[in-house]
Each structure stands twice: as structure tokens, then as C-alpha cells.
Amino acid sequence: MTEEREFDSASFYRFLAEKKLMASRCKKCQELYLPPHPICSKCHGNDMEWVEMKGKGRLAAFTAVAVGPSFTIEEGYDRDNPYLVGVVELEEGPKVSGRIRGLDARKPEGIKVGTPLTVEFMEQEEGRRCFVAFKAR
């Protein structure tokens, strides 16, 4: 049962591997948290529940990374082959960080804040967890 999972990063990433983008919600004040928080920052209650996000949203901020961390270099990205990462505002309200796909990372000038996106789940690679990604819809 999803409701019994701890409100921690292990649960969040296990849900992602199951292709579910899950937020935590405070039962007392209904505030949504993504990534899931175990304690509500608004009313300070600690009775939370899991809520699945529909995965639709809009690009709120982004960048095309030319100089990435070591693991992205291993993925094959570099100055000539940058990748996009951004913050996406979901229809339900919360914003989430994720890799952005389906837009041209070599022409970031042409990418618009506000572009509609749908969640997609980066495949689990050996030794690495699945993480949040979005594609243009």
C-alpha cells in the first residue's frame, strides 16, 4: 500500500521507478510538497498522505548545461552536446526540478518559459536511480 510508505527520498524514488510522480500532502491544511516533506512547513502538522501528480505542467525556469557534473559527462554530454534541466510548475501547484527532453538544448534562446510539458521517467540505469524528467507535449 502506497499510504504506508515513509515520506522520504527512498519512497519518492521507488515511486519514480514505478512511473509515479508522488507528492506528500498535509492532511490538516492540504499543503502539497514535492519532493515529499514529512513535516508541513505551513501548519507544522506531521500527518501526511501521498498524492499522485498528473505530471502535466509548464516550464518555469531552465538551463542548457554545457559543463556538467561527472555523471553527465559519463552519459555523453559535453560543451558540444549540452542537456536541459529545469524547474517545472505542475498543474496541481508544486514545482519540481527535472531533466527536460524534446527541446533543442543547442538552441536554448528559442526555448520559452511557459512551455507545456509532461512528466516522463528517465530509465533506471545500472547503479543510478530513476529521476524526474519532462518532455515537451
Added chain:
Amino acid sequence: MSRRARRLGRGVALVGAGMSKFGAFADKTSRDLFVDAFNAMTKTVDKGVDTEDIEALYVGNYSSDLFEGQGHIAPIMADWVGLVPKPATRVEDACASSGVAIREGILAIASGLYDTVLVGGTEKMTNLPTEQVTDTLASASDAVYEGACGFTFPGLYAAMATAYMAKYGASVEHFMKVGIKNHNNGALNPKAQFNRSIKDLMNARIEKAKQKGEPVPYWRDELEFLKDPRANPVVAWPMRLFDCSPITDGAACILLVAEDLAGDFSDNPIYIIGTGQGSDHALNERKDLTSILASRTAAKQAYEMAGVKPEDIQIAEVHDCFTIAELMAIEDLGFFKPGEAFKATERGLTARDGAKPINTSGGLKSKGHPVGASGVGQVVEIWHQMRGEAGPRQVPGKDIRLALTHNVGATGGTCVVHIYQRR
């Protein structure tokens, strides 16, 4: 939220400030740099300081562990300047490490525990290759959620830049103008890592090509140079190389004393009349991606304690780890309205001879950004400017009585603001 007006238990004064040269020094460790800064600081104490009188050390350092393979640096710094067995404490809040160390030093004196405290910061970053520096800096953001999907430290500020551009209509040229302005200041600072203007760097590039017999590049002006991807490659769009502060080795030290002892050390002490500190969420959980709550919170506390307003501040050193960060900082500090900072910069208001000079030292951009030392490094500039000792970069035509420093940790998770007064 605050229950009562915050004030210090007793006043605190700054009686000395000095820094090592900032740059890339293959043969220097963080302790060597710290000794350089300590020696530079003691020379600025008008009536001298006896090391025996210093009661404690607070030292900012982000990651000597990863940069140098050296943890637990506070007692080493204390030992190398002759303070053992006095208490030595390391403070780590990413790039705000030494700004927060200043605040800890102030609080220790204000509490009555100590009369005389050494505060410093030191960072040795250039041992590692750039990719590993990128990894180390990225660990100051939220490694579990931001780092995991590929956000880098420049990437997070770049994302803020795209939100700022979309919201206010700023362009990449506006970011470049922040860099040009700060390099113009840093060109006059002999301690700066890049103490050359962008125009000078551009001309040097042309000269070098001529000498080597290579095709000679042509740029009409600095903006054209900065738009050329060969001269100024993208790091994380829209942040290019010249939008980013460099990887730097450096250290800085200041001496803080109880206000009533200031005259024993200094003919012209600077009083710290406001201190504030705040925190903020990871970028994705912020309501507004173009403003840092920690900055606004720290600023509000510091202004209230000092009893002054943003318009009273005559000069400021703000945390320009990226050009976009300076624009957001001077809005969050209330110097300019939201969405006005890029226009103000374009009009020259933040230049050394403008109405509100910002980063007369050259800022982190040109002076260099040895992350854990940058907060105290900012105070060194304020010290020189307030005492009229900044030489060729002295702000013209101003009797500086009120100044401010603003030091940010990583993407804004921490911010600390201090306000300084000369009486």
C-alpha cells in the same frame, strides 16, 4: 514572526581587515593563504594587536575536505597564526561560510563571552580539475533532488536568470553589463584574481594572436567580445564564462572587538550595527524564482537592528557569484525595485561613480571567489572604502558612513547581511 526587536547585548567594532592575494597558487595550501591574510590584517590595526589578546577564532571554509583532502581545519589555522590553545571553530554554510563566521564572532562578543575575536575565511580550490570542482560546488545545492537530475551550481543560477528574463524582459546583454562593471572595479584592485577590465582582456587576446601569428580576432567592443562563444563559452545557458565567478584560492581575516575597546586598537574603527541571517528552500520550492527569501529575511533583520533603510546605505559588496545573482541581490536588499536592477545597472547607477556603488572591489566576479573566504573578503573592501584607504578605486565624492555586505550560500539556502557605520 519575530517576537521582539533583535539587538546585540553590546556593540561590536571592526578594528582590522586584510586578505591574501586572490588567484591560483599551486604552491599554497589553505593555511598558507590564511597566514597571508592574518599578516595583512594585523598591519591594518592602527595601534597594533598582540596575538595574546585574541581570545577565539571563527573560520569560514566550505570544503577543504574535498578540495584539499583536509578536514578539521580550524585548529590548524589557529596553530599557524599562534592561537593554540584558544577555541577555534570552523563554520560551513557553503559560499556564506565566512559571512556566517562573522556573525558568530559578533554574537560571541555581544554575549560578553569574549572581547577580541579573530574571524577569517580560507579556501584552496585550484588543486582539483574543473569537473571535480563542479561536483564539489554542486553538493552545496540539494544533492538528493536537484543534483540527481543534473542541476549544477551555475545551472541553478542560470535557471533563475531565465525566470528573470521571462518575468522582466532582461536580456543576456544586461547580465554582461554586470560583469563589465565589476571587472572595471577589479582592474583597480591589486589583490583581485582578474585585475583587468574586460576591454583589457579582449585586447590582450588580440595581442596574443598577433604575437603567435594566428588569425587576429576582431571585436568592436566588450559586448561583442562577450557574445563570441569562442571568447566567452556557455557554461550553463544563459550564463557564460564571464557571467561566472572564477575558481579561486584565497583567504581573508578581520579583527572584531567589543565596542568599548575599539579605541585601544584603532584610530578609526568601523562599527557593526546590524546583522541578519536567513534561510531558503531549494530552488523548485520557492514561490518566486527571481528572488531569494534568505536575502530578504537577512536584510530586513539587519536594517531593523541598525535602524536604517536601504536608501541610507552608501556602498555595498553583494554576492555576485554569477551576474544574475548581483541583480537579484540589489533588488532583494531593497536598493532597487523588483525588475529594476538590470535597468539601473545599464544606467550606471551601480558603477563606482554611480549613485549606489556595488562591488567596488571587483566583486566575486573579478576579485575572485574562494568560496569560504568570500564573506570576510567583502568586509576587507568595506573597511578600506569606509576609511578612505581604497586607493585608485576609492568611491569618488562620498564620505562613506554606512555600508553593507551581503553574502549568500550556494543558491540562496543561506544569506547573511551586515551593516557597518563609521562615526
